[in-house]
Amino acid sequence: MNLKQLSEKLGLSPTTVSRAINGYPEVSETTRMRILAAAKEYNYSPSARAKSLATGRSMTIGHVIPTSGATEMVNPIFGDFIAGAGETYAAAGYDMMLSTVHRENELHAYRDLAARCAVDGVIVHAPRLNDPRVDLLRELELPFVFHGRAPIEDKSYSWLDINNTRAFERATKLLCDLGHRNIALINGDETMDFALRRRRGFVNAMEAAGQDIRPDWLAAGEMTESFGFETASRMLDLPEPPTAFLVSSIIMAIGARRAIAAKGLRMGREVSVVTHDDEISYLKNGDTEPVFTATRSSVREAGRRTAELLLGQIADPMADTVQELWECDLTLGASTGPATELART
Numbered sequence: 392m393n394l395k396q397l398s399e400k401l402g403l404s405p406t407t408v409s410r411a412i413n414g415y416p417e418v419s420e421t422t423r424m425r426i427l428a429a430a431k432e433y434n435y436s437p438s439a440r441a442k443s444l445a446t447g448r449s450m451t452i453g454h455v456i457p458t459s460g461a462t463e464m465v466n467p468i469f470g471d472f473i474a475g476a477g478e479t480y481a482a483a484g485y486d487m488m489l490s491t492v493h494r495e496n497e498l499h500a501y502r503d504l505a506a507r508c509a510v511d512g513v514i515v516h517a518p519r520l521n522d523p524r525v526d527l528l529r530e531l532e533l534p535f536v537f538h539g540r541a542p543i544e545d546k547s548y549s550w551l552d553i554n555n556t557r558a559f560e561r562a563t564k565l566l567c568d569l570g571h572r573n574i575a576l577i578n579g580d581e582t583m584d585f586a587l588r589r590r591r592g593f594v595n596a597m598e599a600a601g602q603d604i605r606p607d608w609l610a611a612g613e614m615t616e617s618f619g620f621e622t623a624s625r626m627l628d629l630p631e632p633p634t635a636f637l638v639s640s641i642i643m644a645i646g647a648r649r650a651i652a653a654k655g656l657r658m659g660r661e662v663s664v665v666t667h668d669d670e671i672s673y674l675k676n677g678d679t680e681p682v683f684t685a686t687r688s689s690v691r692e693a694g695r696r697t698a699e700l701l702l703g704q705i706a707d708p709m710a711d712t713v714q715e716l717w718e719c720d721l722t723l724g725a726s727t728g729p730a731t732e733l734a735r736t
Contacts, residue, residue, distance in 0.1 A: 392433045401429055436484075451486045452476075452701065453510035455501060457494040457517070468640070468690055469516070472538065475694025476514065483702055485511075498527055505531040512701045514538055518550075518584040534708065536701040538693065542584050549704060549712045551697045555585050558686040558719040559592030559637065562665045565684070565721065566635045567600040570730035571663060575608035575633035577622050577643055586611060589639055589667070608633050619646025627654050627662075634662060634730050641668035641676060644683055648726070663727040667719070681724030688719045 398405040403426070411418040411426040418426075430436075454473070473487070480487050488510055492500045501524065504510050512534035515524055518541045525548055528535040537550035566574050576593045579586040590611075597604050607629060610622045619638060626633055627650060638644040644666035651658045658664055668676050668685040676683050700713050 392435045394435075397429060397433060397435050400433065401426060448511045448705075449509060450484060451488050451510045452480055452698070453488045453490065453504050453513040454516065455497055455504070455513065456489055456491045457497050458491055467642070471690045472516075472694035472697075475691035476698040477694075479695050479698035479702065485702070498523065501527055501531065501533070505533045511705050512536075514697055514701055518542075519582050520584070520587075522584075534701060534704045536697055536704065538697050539584055540714070542587060546714070547712060549700050549714060551693055551700060551715045551717070552585075553688045553693075553717045553719055555588035556592040556595070558667065558688075558721075559589045560596045561592075561719075561721050562637055562667075562684075562686050563593050563596035564600070565727070566637065566663060566665060567596065567602060569635075569663065569727060571635040572602060572730070573608065573631065573633040574602065574635045574637060575623075575626050576610070577619060577636055577638045577647065578609075578611040579614045579639045581611040586639065593637060614640040614643050616642055616646040616649075619643030620650045621646070623647035623650035624653065627651070627656075635727075636662070636664045638664060638666040641666050641683060641685065644668075644726075659726050659728045661731060663730075665727060676722075676724065681722050682726060684724040684727040685722050686719040687722050688717055693717070 392400075394405050394409060398408045401408065403422075407418060407422070408426055411423040412430060454476075456469075473489075477487055488504075490500050490504070501513065504513065510533075513528070515528070515535055515537045516539070518537055518539040520542055522541045524535075525537075525541060525545065529548075535548070537548065538552075540550040540552045563574065574597065576590065578590055578593075581587055581590060590609075594604060608626060610626075612618050612622070619642070622643075623636060623646065626636075636644075636647050638647055644664055647664055648658050651662045651664070656662050663684075665684045665686070668683060668687055676685055676687075696715070700715075703713075704710060
């Protein structure tokens with residue numbers, strides 16, 4: 392059923408029906424409820440084009456995806472975030488535009504979206520040191536919400552983040568409590584805010600336990616299986632190898648597990664591993680029992696909530712900023728165990 396047919400059923404003008412569905416205040420609440428009930432009964436849903444014409448909005452949300460080196464965002468974690476955000480957009484009648492650009496062209500891509508009025512707002516990914524996007528998006532007057540947050544403490548923009556520092560403090564403390572002294576950190580790219588906060592959590596817990604932090608037990612880079620494998624392999628070949636790894640993603644942890652097995656060692660026995668796994672829908676941490684001990688936070692739920700924050704900002708540009716910090720769960724799996732007597736000494 393189209394707008395004209397629904398209007399004829401109700402005996403109202405198409406303009407009145409359109410304005411009621413799109414939330415204009417001049418339509419009485421009684422009439423609005425009648426129209427919405429009829430739209431549901433007859434399974435009417437306005438096209439994105441019609442809604443755009445009625446509201447003066449593009450009815451599209453933008454995501455600019457940098458694709459270079461360690462900041463590559465096209466991965467299972469990003470896919471889960473987009474799936475969650477997409478559910479929220481669809482429920483609100485919004486489309487999604489993904490712009491894949493080289494890092495050097497990222498700022499130009501935001502300017503282009505704003506100049507063409509192609510999107511009503513953007514979600515910004517992978518906050519980093521001295522991030523120029525906050526000031527740029529303010530200048531462009533383009534509504535935005537960060538997934539994560541820039542390292543500076545700024546109350547003037549909205550973001551949703553997990554407590555990376557607290558999560559890695561708890562994970563490190565667990566390994567210390569198990570008797571491990573040689574603990575390595577395999578982190579993400581440390582120009583990114585999340586990785587800086589995770590390193591801080593690791594360092595805080597190691598210092599609180601009186602543990603040594605050795606440079607050759609620290610690594611940061613692209614969060615891939617191969618980086619996890621190569622880094623863990625190199626560390627296990629050291630004269631004094633780590634007996635435990637704290638890893639920044641389950642993808643790298645799978646590589647670390649491969650390296651441990653290649654050395655003839657057993658994960659959870661001779662070498663322990665704790666990872667952050669983000670509850671990835673398509674890369675489960677075991678079927679019934681967790682394979683990895685992990686700090687956990689649903690990235691799909693983060694996608695849903697971040698989209699809600701942005702749509703709220705678009706609907707009411709004068710609304711207060713919202714900054715949400717989510718705590719992570721710590722789930723025990725088969726990848727950790729007490730340090731062996733040799734490791735403790």
